[in-house]
Amino acid sequence: MTAAEVAPRDPHPRQVEAIDNTRSRWETIPCHPLGVKPSGNALVATSNLRDAIGTFNLLPDELIQTCLEYLDQTSLLRLGCTCKALYAFTRSEDLWKAFLVGESRQDLIWQGTWRATFLKLSPSQVPTIDCSNLFSDALHRPFYCAHISLDPYVTGIPSHNQIPRLENISAEEFQEKWTDRPFILTEPVKEWPVFQKWSTDELLAKYSSTIFRAEAVDWPLKTYVDYMRNNSDESPLYLFDRSFVDKMGLEVGHPSVVPNAAYWPPPCFGVDLFTVLESDRPDSRWLIIGPERSGSTFHKDPNATSAWNAVLRGSKYWIMFPSSSKLPPPPGVYVSEDQSENKADQVSGFRKNIDDPYSRFVDKMRQSYPDLLDEALEELAKQKEGKKRKWDEIVHANSRADDPSGKAEEFSFGFGGDDSDIEVP
């Protein structure tokens, strides 16, 4: 089969009704690169590429996909040569992502897809095979989800669901009123030097070859930015690096103490109690970068803490759920009956050589802050009785329409700190 024989017959975008909170908007989802269509189209089709896949035709699409996970790259490539339908199945990005993530390649050049990157194919070397008579939700849905607009989900939020926005608050106000609910401070971040300076290009100029962690891969920033700017993943890789301060040579602290500080925690959150552990403290700050649709899945913050998070570019959509053993967990989350977290979960982020970090923290706190420790243990006991911390999920939702410059930023940065609790019980 040559590329010329197999150009898609329907290169034009199709109009598909998007799920919209008003249900009145139509939006354009581009044609699948191979022309694959949702399953329902098979009902009115005169031919179906699936008829050519032999015994595989007995299996549902999802089972075929699972079988393919057991093949190595050579077998996948060979199987893909047998017919168009199996070519489409073997092009599935998840299969190739798994190969690439499993090897630590130093010379990786992102080529727009996981498959092309793994096989070192430039875009012009990837044939466009016409699979427009293949009807598969399993193949089409990830593509659809990667192209659906997030705008209907992140706009028109009812006022009672919106997180309060405040300019700034004092430590006293925080203690009195805000320790048990989420809020947004609009001003502190604007004073940070990194707020003024950082952009993708500025970071690339300085840290292009610096290696950052993005989920299961450690990539130079240049590779990550190439990926961020040109991928069609439904849930793109999220750069989430806990050592960025060292890697980037940053200084952190209030400018009255650290004159060249890149940023500092908002003063309203008060003392950082984990400093009692000195160099043994668990991970406490992260650089977070991601394109539209990247994000964190539902979680509770580790070490029974909460976080503050500063967005420097772009926007993040937070979904928070109250948590209680009487309420169901958020969609897609499965927990034990009492939703309990075990002790190991509560002390994550410590280096492996630290024995029993929980007791160590309690001992150090007893020396430095005995009153606070009593209060904290009382609070912990209450939580165990049923007052739980919230669940939250974050999606990067950079709306091009909302970008005042007309040139949407493709990422946002966040710093996490484990020294402040803004959780809803």
Ligand SMILES: O=C(O)CCC(=O)C(=O)O
């Ligand atoms: O920004 C994110 O995606 C996750 C950060 C987080 O989990 C937090 O700040 O609690």
